[in-house]
Amino acid sequence: MAGEQIRLLVVEDVPQVASHVRSLLQAQSQIKMLDVVTAGDRAVASVSEMRPDVVLVDALLQGRVSGQQVAQQIREAEPHVGIIMLTVPQNPVSENAQRGIDAVLKMPFTGFDLTTMVRKVGEERAVESARSGSLVVTLFSPKGGVGRTTLAYNLAVGLGKDHRVCLIDGSLQFSDLRGLLRVPAVAPSIVNLPTDRIRDSDLAEVTWKDPSGIDILLAPPRVEMAEMVTTRDVEKVLSLLRQMYEFVIIDTRAALSEDVLVFLDAADVILQVLTYDSMAIRSLAMSAETFAAIGYPPSKLTTVLNRSDASGGFDKGDVEQALGSRIDFEVVSDGHLVLASNNEGIAFVTSSPDAPIAKNVMRIADSLASHLRERSPALVQR
Numbered sequence: 001m002a003g004e005q006i007r008l009l010v011v012e013d014v015p016q017v018a019s020h021v022r023s024l025l026q027a028q029s030q031i032k033m034l035d036v037v038t039a040g041d042r043a044v045a046s047v048s049e050m051r052p053d054v055v056l057v058d059a060l061l062q063g064r065v066s067g068q069q070v071a072q073q074i075r076e077a078e079p080h081v082g083i084i085m086l087t088v089p090q091n092p093v094s095e096n097a098q099r100g101i102d103a104v105l106k107m108p109f110t111g112f113d114l115t116t117m118v119r120k121v122g123e124e125r126a127v128e129s130a131r132s133g134s135l136v137v138t139l140f141s142p143k144g145g146v147g148r149t150t151l152a153y154n155l156a157v158g159l160g161k162d163h164r165v166c167l168i169d170g171s172l173q174f175s176d177l178r179g180l181l182r183v184p185a186v187a188p189s190i191v192n193l194p195t196d197r198i199r200d201s202d203l204a205e206v207t208w209k210d211p212s213g214i215d216i217l218l219a220p221p222r223v224e225m226a227e228m229v230t231t232r233d234v235e236k237v238l239s240l241l242r243q244m245y246e247f248v249i250i251d252t253r254a255a256l257s258e259d260v261l262v263f264l265d266a267a268d269v270i271l272q273v274l275t276y277d278s279m280a281i282r283s284l285a286m287s288a289e290t291f292a293a294i295g296y297p298p299s300k301l302t303t304v305l306n307r308s309d310a311s312g313g314f315d316k317g318d319v320e321q322a323l324g325s326r327i328d329f330e331v332v333s334d335g336h337l338v339l340a341s342n343n344e345g346i347a348f349v350t351s352s353p354d355a356p357i358a359k360n361v362m363r364i365a366d367s368l369a370s371h372l373r374e375r376s377p378a379l380v381q382r
């Protein structure tokens with residue numbers, strides 16, 4: 001957030017105070033005042049619509065909802081938003097982050113007091129939300145049929161045992177997960193989201209609640225509808241999902257095209273999947289060059305060798321040399337189990353947790369979970 005403009009929403013029913021705040025902010029550009037909400041019961045809806053970084057709430061709001069209730073409601077609905085309570089010396093209020101009061105501003109205050117506090121609260125919440133943040137994991141392969149969809153679903157379900165997980169069907173044209181899970185054609189998809197101002201509640205309405213416990217944002221039901229999904233929509237969706245889930249797992253189609261790049265750019269971890277297949281190895285080596293040219297750090301890439309016991313005469317060391325990177329994880333073949341569980345739409349990590357293939361996938365899941373913990377010291381290990 002440092003250096004970025006902070007978006008401020010003011011919940012204030014006294015017009016003189018609201019215009020005082022506005023005039024104090026006029027001479028600077030670090031804080032942008034979005035709007036003034038005059039009724040407490042409209043505050044939460046306005047916050048989810050306007051997506052401010054910080055909200056200034058008058059503790060002495062008149063009407064059905066008190067200032068303190070507004071703060072509490074905003075904290076519950078939008079935990080990443082910073083909240084400053086505005087009060088007068090005769091009505092002392094204490095800071096209490098759990099109840100949505102990150103800081104208290106007493107009247108009278110100067111422009112300096114206001115901007116310093118808004119910036120401090122905005123920056124603290126940004127750090128907090130990055131900490132309690134999420135990990136976006138994109139499965140990638142320029143070659144089809146290497147097992148991305150199978151691995152993406154099983155990884156998501158495996159992580160879903162202990163984490164909040166959203167799986168995105170980034171195979172936008174053919175919607176591989178719809179096929180895998182036998183989701184009805186009428187089930188909503190990413191195209192059913194509003195194109196502007198997507199809110200958490202919109203997302204909650206369009207995600208498919210899989211019986212495994214994870215949420216899935218499906219691709220459209222028809223090939224031609226993929227064109228309706230723009231890069232900007234996807235970016236917006238991803239930034240919202242990051243705030244709502246600990247893991248966002250993304251299945252992609254076999255390509256290194258614009259629609260796939262948006263999922264790769266957003267990824268904290270790219271799981272590049274290959275098999276012992278000369279075409280898969282070659283195309284992955286080529287895309288590694290592209291990633292280097294784009295400037296992805298090597299640490300963003302993790303390589304998974306699927307069907308690792310079907311070497312087809314290849315040597316692992318030769319493959320690593322061709323790729324220019326190590327193979328980090330191996331997943332064995334289990335044609336019978338994969339076919340049966342994919343056909344039933346049930347993850348093998350759940351139905352056969354002791355099978356070697358399930359253990360291999362859970363090793364990847366465990367490593368991702370510890371990666372998230374390292375990045376998020378605030379998270380409690382469960």
Ligand SMILES: Nc1ncnc2c1ncn2[C@@H]1O[C@H](COP(=O)(O)OP(=O)(O)OP(=O)(O)O)[C@@H](O)[C@H]1O
Nearest residue numbers: 144145146147148149150254307332333334335338
């Ligand atoms: N480890 C494995 N053992 C046995 N079969 C597997 C394994 N992984 C994937 N398969 C099988 O390989 C086929 C391709 O898998 P999947 O659809 O997951 O790959 P994909 O990379 O998503 O393919 P696409 O290019 O079609 O999107 C499927 O029939 C699946 O059952």
Ligand SMILES: [Mg+2]
Nearest residue numbers: 148149171176
């Ligand atoms: Mg697939």
